[in-house]
Amino acid sequence: MTAEELLNEAILRSLDGTRKCPQSVEFIKFLAGVIKSLAWAERQREKADPLTGAVDINDPDGHGPRIAADDAPADDRLEAQREYKRIQQSLLDLFEDDEEVQYLMLCRFEEMPADEIKQQLDMDDRKFATVQRRMRRRIDKAFPEGWQQ
Amino acid sequence: MTNKKHDPREELLRLADSLVEDILNTDDETILAEAIEDNVNIDKVVERNFQLIENAIVQGGKERMAIAKKGVQRSKLKPLGKIKLFPTERKHEIIRQVSRQRSGQFTMAARKEDELTEGDIDSMLEVMLELGIITDEGELS
Numbered sequence: 001m002t003a004e005e006l007l008n009e010a011i012l013r014s015l016d017g018t019r020k021c022p023q024s025v026e027f028i029k030f031l032a033g034v035i036k037s038l039a040w041a042e043r044q045r046e047k048a049d050p051l052t053g054a055v056d057i058n059d060p061d062g063h064g065p066r067i068a069a070d071d072a073p074a075d076d077r078l079e080a081q082r083e084y085k086r087i088q089q090s091l092l093d094l095f096e097d098d099e100e101v102q103y104l105m106l107c108r109f110e111e112m113p114a115d116e117i118k119q120q121l122d123m124d125d126r127k128f129a130t131v132q133r134r135m136r137r138r139i140d141k142a143f144p145e146g147w148q149q
Numbered sequence: 150m151t152n153k154k155h156d157p158r159e160e161l162l163r164l165a166d167s168l169v170e171d172i173l174n175t176d177d178e179t180i181l182a183e184a185i186e187d188n189v190n191i192d193k194v195v196e197r198n199f200q201l202i203e204n205a206i207v208q209g210g211k212e213r214m215a216i217a218k219k220g221v222q223r224s225k226l227k228p229l230g231k232i233k234l235f236p237t238e239r240k241h242e243i244i245r246q247v248s249r250q251r252s253g254q255f256t257m258a259a260r261k262e263d264e265l266t267e268g269d270i271d272s273m274l275e276v277m278l279e280l281g282i283i284t285d286e287g288e289l290s
Contacts, residue, residue, distance in 0.1 A: 004201065011205035016213065029173050036169075084157030091164070108167045109160035132171045137183065139168065 001042050003146075010034040094142050101135045232274055232287045240270045243287050247277055250289060 001009070010031050013019040021030040088109070095101040100121065107117045118128050172180070184191055232240070265273075277283045281290050 007201055008205045008208065011202055012209045012212070015206060015209045032169060032173055036166075081157055084161060087161060088157055105164060108164045111163045129171075129174070132167070133175070136168045136171050141187070 001038070006035050006038055006042075007031075009038055013038075091139065094138055095135070098134065100131050101138075104131050104135055229271055229275055229278065230285055232278070232283075232285070233271060235287060237267060237270070239287070240274060243277075243283060244270065244273060246289055247282055251282070 010019070013034060014021060014031065019030075019034050021027055025033075092102055092105060095105065103121060104117060107120070112120075114128065118124070121128075121131075123131065181191070184194070232243075235243075274283070274287075278285070284290055
């Protein structure tokens with residue numbers, strides 16, 4: 001499912017009432033939540049269907065590396081793992097001059113809670129937001145259309 | 150570092166989640182300032198997003214229409230079959246029998262049977278057939 005298809009589906013489900021936006025939640029955040037949930041469901045479906053494979057998260061248009069499903073042949077899985085390692089390294093290389101972001105990225109890979117990251121990097125909320133933003137901005141600029149091979 | 154499962158794809162997805170989270174936590178003015186700084190054609194982006202929403206609305210309308218059509222299709226009554234070919238008097242008789250058996254439910258129609266057209270009679274019989282009040286043979290169930 002491409003990024004546009006995900007957005008389209010999220011809007012459709014909001015319109016037909018399948019997903020309801022609570023009054024207390026900002027609509028954009030609500031929509032992002034629906035998209036995330038749809039993407040998660042799609043990933044589960046892909047895992048269950050070895051023939052479907054999957055699309056890359058950084059490649060919404062589907063031109064990037066093909067990901068092997070969990071029960072794909074071992075060679076394909078190995079190749080996919082290598083490809084993802086390569087993407088990770090490319091992202092880290094983007095910040096060769098910025099150790100703070102590199103460390104933050106490694107923490108994000110491991111889903112470390114923000115509070116723990118802040119503690120380890122000795123950052124307050126403001127500093128943390130600045131570093132996080134620096135990471136996002138540079139990745140956005142380096143890969144405006146998502147990851148391409 | 151925590152001891153999460155070391156899967157590069159999962160790790161990238163976690164990073165992507167954190168980037169999205171960051172966007173959601175950034176206020177509109179900052180996002181707008183970033184877009185201007187990056188020379189983004191904001192009008193074009195807004196137009197594209199409106200287009201996406203409009204397309205979704207149109208698609209949603211079409212899907213609702215298709216669902217409604219299916220619903221109508223499903224709700225179509227069973228065809229009368231051979232009952233439709235019965236002589237008019239036989240059809241009246243069926244309605245009278247039903248009316249007698251179920252007094253109160255079809256009396257008005259029965260009282261006005263002289264005013265009923267052939268189409269009205271068939272419609273009533275269709276409903277009776279659908280409700281299982283009469284059989285395909287026109288007998289009372």
